[in-house]
Amino acid sequence: MNHQLRTSAAAAAATFLGALALAPLFVGFRWLGPVVVVIVCVAGASLLIRSIPGVAGAAPLAAAAGYLCALTALYAPSQAIAGFLPGPAAVHALGTTLSSGFTDTTEMSAPVSPTTGISLITTGGIGLVAVIIDILATTLRRPALAGLPLLAVFTVPAAVLTKGVGWVPFVFAAAGYLLLLVVEGRERLAGWGRSVVGSAARRWGAAGSVGRQIARSGRGIAAMAITIAVVVPLAIPGLHAGWFGTHHTGNAGVEPGGHGATIQPFVTLRRDLTRSTPIPEFTYTSTGEPGYFRMLTLDEFDGTTWRATGLASGDDISARELRSGTGGREVVTTVTVSGLREAFLPVPQVPVAVDVDGPWKFNTTTQVFYNPQGVTRADQRYTVVSRPLTPSATELAEVSAAVDPSVATYLQYPSSIPQNIKQLADQIVAGARTPYQKAIALQNWFLANFTYDLDAKSGSSTNALESFLRDRTGYCEQFAATMALMARMEGIPSRVDIGFTPGTQIPGTNRYLVTTADAHAWPELYFSGIGWLRFEPTPRGDGQATVPPYGAGGTVPSATLPPTPGASAPQVGNIPSVAPGGAAAPNAGTQSGGEGLSLPHIPLPLVGLVGLIVLAVLCGPAARWWVRQRRWSAADDVAARVHAAWAELGDDLRDLGLDWSGETDTPRRAATALAASTHLRFQEDAREALLRLARAEEIARYAGPLAAQRLSDTHAERDHNIVRQALREAVPRGRRIRALLLPASIAQGLRTRRAGRRATIP
Structure with missing residues (x-):
C-alpha cells in the first residue's frame, strides 16, 4: 500500500x-x-x-x-x-x-x-x-x-x-x-531516510525494534490522552436542558435582556405529545371549572417560527406583588408539581394573585411567570387566584374593529408571507362584519375541514404552513400558529400560548392530573374593552381541547361558511415568496419589515451549493495565481526576474500540455526546439522574444557577478508575456480552458516537493 x-x-x-x-x-x-x-x-x-x-x-x-x-x-x-x-x-x-x-x-x-x-x-x-x-x-x-x-x-x-x-x-x-x-x-x-538501528536493537535481533518502540510509545500516549479526556470530564458538573431549553437543575432560568427567550417550545411540545408513555407533570385542585394552563406566550412571528419577546424586562414584577381585580368570578387553583422541571410556571388564564416560593417574576405584558434563577421542583406547591374572562357572544359582537394602540404590535407579520395565504384568509372571513365574527369563522373553518394527526409534518415556518394548508392535517402547533397568523392578516391582534389542557380527574378525588399528553398550543385573540381570549381551532378528538363558551355560541353570516376540502379556494401548493409585482402585503403598514426592495426568493441551501461548486472550480486558478505572485514577488533583482520568467514559461507549457525540455536541457537548446515547433513557427515576434529570454537565462545562470551588468537592458517579464500569449493562441480552446481550471504545473510542483522531502540520506 x-x-x-x-x-x-x-x-x-x-x-x-x-x-x-x-x-x-x-x-x-x-x-x-x-x-x-x-x-x-x-x-x-x-x-x-x-x-x-x-x-x-x-x-x-x-x-x-x-x-x-x-x-x-x-x-x-x-x-x-x-x-x-x-x-x-x-x-x-x-x-x-x-x-x-x-x-x-x-x-x-x-x-x-x-x-x-x-x-x-x-x-x-x-x-x-x-x-x-x-x-x-x-x-x-x-x-x-x-x-x-x-x-x-x-x-x-x-x-x-x-x-x-x-x-x-x-x-x-x-x-x-x-x-x-x-x-x-x-x-x-x-x-527522512532509512531508520538507524542501534547496537542494543541488533543484540536483540530486532532490526525494526526502534520503529516498533516509537509506535508503541505513540499508541500509549494516544490511549492515555483519550482516557484522560474521557475520565476527567466525569468530575465536572454538567447542564441539562428542560422542556423549554431551560435547565432541570442548577441555575436554570430566563436570562435578563428583554430580547426574547432562547427556547424552542414547539420542538418539545411535539416530543412530549408523541411519548409512548405520558409523564405526570403536576396535579391540581380548583374551586371552578378546570381550564387551560398557560406557561408561555409567543408574540412574534418572524416567518420561520413564533418567538417569545419581552421576557425578563425591567418592568417585570415579583410574582407575589401581583394584585389585580379585573376579570370574572374568582377561582382559586392549588398546584402540586410532580415531574415538571421548567423555568415557566403553569397558571390558569387571567391570574390576579399568586402565592409561590422562590424568585418568580411576572411579565405584565404576556402574563407569564418565570424564574430567572431556577426551575419548578418535585412536590413544589403554589396557589393561583384567577378571574377567567367569560364574555357573552353579544358583548363580543359589539366590539369594533378599531385596534387599541397598546396591542398594535400583535398585528405584525413578515411581508414575505405568500400572498395567497392572505387571500385564503379573506375568503374564509368573507361577509364577517366584526372581529368576533372573523374569529369564529377562522376557528370553525379549521374545526370543520382539518384532521388532527401527530404524525403530520411539524413546524410553523412558511413551508410548513403551506404544507399544512394543502394537506389539511396537523397537530396543535400548526392550528394555533396558522389561526394566529390569519387573525393578524384580518386585523385582529393575536398571539400563541403554550401550556396544558385541563387534564383528567383522578378517580375518587377532586384532584386533576396533567401529563405530557396534555401539552397543547392555542391562539389568543384580543378584543378591545374585554382583553385576550382563548380560541380552539384544533380538532383534537380526545376531549381535552374544548371550544370556550363564547367561541361556540357565535354565529357567522351564511356568506362566510368555511370552504370544504372540495370547494374552490386559493391554491397554496406553489406560492411565490413575495406579493405579485414585488409589493408588500396589503396591510404592510402593520407588518414588520414592510419597507424596502422586494427581491426574488432564492433558497439559501441552493446558494450554498452553487457557492461550493464555484469554490471548487476556482481552486486550480487560485493556486496557479498564488504560485505566480509568489514567484514574481520573490524576484528582487534582474537575474531573479529572468529566472522567474523562465520558470513561468515552463509552467505555462505544462499547463497547455506542450513539450518542454527546459529542465533537462540548456536554455538555448530548449528555446530552439520550441521555436522550431509548429506552435511558434509563424510567430516571428514570439520567436525573437523566446530567444532573448533564453539568452538572458543563460547569462543569469553562468555569468556570475557580471550577470547584473549584462542583463541591465533585459525585459524578461515582457518577453515571457509575448511568448505566453502566442502559445495560448496556437492551441485549441479546450486546452486553454484546461490550463486555466486544471493547471498541470501545480501537480508537478507538488510532486517535486514531495520527492525532495522523501529523498533518503546517502
Whole structure:
C-alpha cells in the first residue's frame, strides 16, 4: 500500500469515525449508509486523480466532484444527468430537499427518524468534511488541521443534546483523528531516510525494534490522552436542558435582556405529545371549572417560527406583588408539581394573585411567570387566584374593529408571507362584519375541514404552513400558529400560548392530573374593552381541547361558511415568496419589515451549493495565481526576474500540455526546439522574444557577478508575456480552458516537493 492510499484511507476513516458522533441524534443507523457512500466517493475520486501522472494537482477538484455526484445520485437521481451528474434540475431538487431539511431541524427534537431533508443535510455536511480533511491531509499534508472540521462535527450533537454526547462517540472521533496523525506522521518520518538501528536493537535481533518502540510509545500516549479526556470530564458538573431549553437543575432560568427567550417550545411540545408513555407533570385542585394552563406566550412571528419577546424586562414584577381585580368570578387553583422541571410556571388564564416560593417574576405584558434563577421542583406547591374572562357572544359582537394602540404590535407579520395565504384568509372571513365574527369563522373553518394527526409534518415556518394548508392535517402547533397568523392578516391582534389542557380527574378525588399528553398550543385573540381570549381551532378528538363558551355560541353570516376540502379556494401548493409585482402585503403598514426592495426568493441551501461548486472550480486558478505572485514577488533583482520568467514559461507549457525540455536541457537548446515547433513557427515576434529570454537565462545562470551588468537592458517579464500569449493562441480552446481550471504545473510542483522531502540520506 503506497503512502497516498494509506493517507487517503486514514482520512476517510477519520471522517467516518468522526461522523459516529452524530449517532445520538438519530433513531437507528439508517442515516449512516449514505454517509459512507459519500465518504468513499470523495476518497476514491481523490485517490484516482492522484494516481494519474500530471493531474495530481486536480485532486481537490476531483474530491469535490465526487462529493457532488454522490449527493446527486443519492438524493436527486431522477433529475440528474445519467443519474448522477448534477444538472440544473438536480440542483433545484437538491435545494428544495435541503430547504425542507433545514425546516425539519428547527421543528423536530433529537433523537429523530431522519427525513430525506435531514439525511441530505447530514450526508452533505459529512461529505464536505471529508473533502476538507482529504485536502488537508493529502494535498497540503497538514493532518493536524483536520481536527478542526472533526471538532465542528462533534459540536453539533454537543450543542443539541441535553444530556451531552457521551464518551463513546468522543472515543471514536479522537481515535480517527489520532489514526490520521499516526499514518501521516509515519510517511513524514520515512521521508527522512532509512531508520538507524542501534547496537542494543541488533543484540536483540530486532532490526525494526526502534520503529516498533516509537509506535508503541505513540499508541500509549494516544490511549492515555483519550482516557484522560474521557475520565476527567466525569468530575465536572454538567447542564441539562428542560422542556423549554431551560435547565432541570442548577441555575436554570430566563436570562435578563428583554430580547426574547432562547427556547424552542414547539420542538418539545411535539416530543412530549408523541411519548409512548405520558409523564405526570403536576396535579391540581380548583374551586371552578378546570381550564387551560398557560406557561408561555409567543408574540412574534418572524416567518420561520413564533418567538417569545419581552421576557425578563425591567418592568417585570415579583410574582407575589401581583394584585389585580379585573376579570370574572374568582377561582382559586392549588398546584402540586410532580415531574415538571421548567423555568415557566403553569397558571390558569387571567391570574390576579399568586402565592409561590422562590424568585418568580411576572411579565405584565404576556402574563407569564418565570424564574430567572431556577426551575419548578418535585412536590413544589403554589396557589393561583384567577378571574377567567367569560364574555357573552353579544358583548363580543359589539366590539369594533378599531385596534387599541397598546396591542398594535400583535398585528405584525413578515411581508414575505405568500400572498395567497392572505387571500385564503379573506375568503374564509368573507361577509364577517366584526372581529368576533372573523374569529369564529377562522376557528370553525379549521374545526370543520382539518384532521388532527401527530404524525403530520411539524413546524410553523412558511413551508410548513403551506404544507399544512394543502394537506389539511396537523397537530396543535400548526392550528394555533396558522389561526394566529390569519387573525393578524384580518386585523385582529393575536398571539400563541403554550401550556396544558385541563387534564383528567383522578378517580375518587377532586384532584386533576396533567401529563405530557396534555401539552397543547392555542391562539389568543384580543378584543378591545374585554382583553385576550382563548380560541380552539384544533380538532383534537380526545376531549381535552374544548371550544370556550363564547367561541361556540357565535354565529357567522351564511356568506362566510368555511370552504370544504372540495370547494374552490386559493391554491397554496406553489406560492411565490413575495406579493405579485414585488409589493408588500396589503396591510404592510402593520407588518414588520414592510419597507424596502422586494427581491426574488432564492433558497439559501441552493446558494450554498452553487457557492461550493464555484469554490471548487476556482481552486486550480487560485493556486496557479498564488504560485505566480509568489514567484514574481520573490524576484528582487534582474537575474531573479529572468529566472522567474523562465520558470513561468515552463509552467505555462505544462499547463497547455506542450513539450518542454527546459529542465533537462540548456536554455538555448530548449528555446530552439520550441521555436522550431509548429506552435511558434509563424510567430516571428514570439520567436525573437523566446530567444532573448533564453539568452538572458543563460547569462543569469553562468555569468556570475557580471550577470547584473549584462542583463541591465533585459525585459524578461515582457518577453515571457509575448511568448505566453502566442502559445495560448496556437492551441485549441479546450486546452486553454484546461490550463486555466486544471493547471498541470501545480501537480508537478507538488510532486517535486514531495520527492525532495522523501529523498533518503546517502
